[in-house]
Amino acid sequence: MSxxxxxxxxxxxxxxxxxxxxxxxxxxxxxxxxxxxTDQSASEAGSQENQQASCFCPTCLPLWKAEQSAKKTPSS
Structure with missing residues (x-):
């Protein structure tokens, strides 16, 4: 399990x-x-072994992707 x-x-x-x-x-x-x-939310949230996480759960991955997308989109 992850x-x-x-x-x-x-x-x-x-x-x-x-x-x-x-x-x-x-x-x-x-x-x-x-x-x-390089995502701060991943490195701040976990213990030492989770800081190098290679994946998020089915709930968090779409949320994380939306956050990354929002960072790339300039606000108007």
């Missing part, structure tokens, strides 16, 4: 947990993994 660095929920990440099954996130548009390691 632990979401944002909300601490246990969830299955098929890739990180080596389930040999497609991961639920594969159906979503790709994310630049470099953004995950």
């Amino acid at each position: 632990i979401c660095p944002r909300c601490k929920t246990l969830f299955t990440c098929a890739m990180a947990d080596c389930t040999n099954q497609p991961c639920w996130c594969a159906a979503l548009p790709p994310v630049d993994s470099a953004l995950l390691s």
Whole structure:
């Protein structure tokens, strides 16, 4: 099981947990993994091992993606 660095929920990440099954996130548009390691909410939320998290839970990933999108969109 994986632990979401944002909300601490246990969830299955098929890739990180080596389930040999497609991961639920594969159906979503790709994310630049470099953004995950630099995201402050991930590094501030977790313990030492979660600071290098490679994924978020099904609830937090869409929220995180929306936050990243909002950062890129200039406010008018």
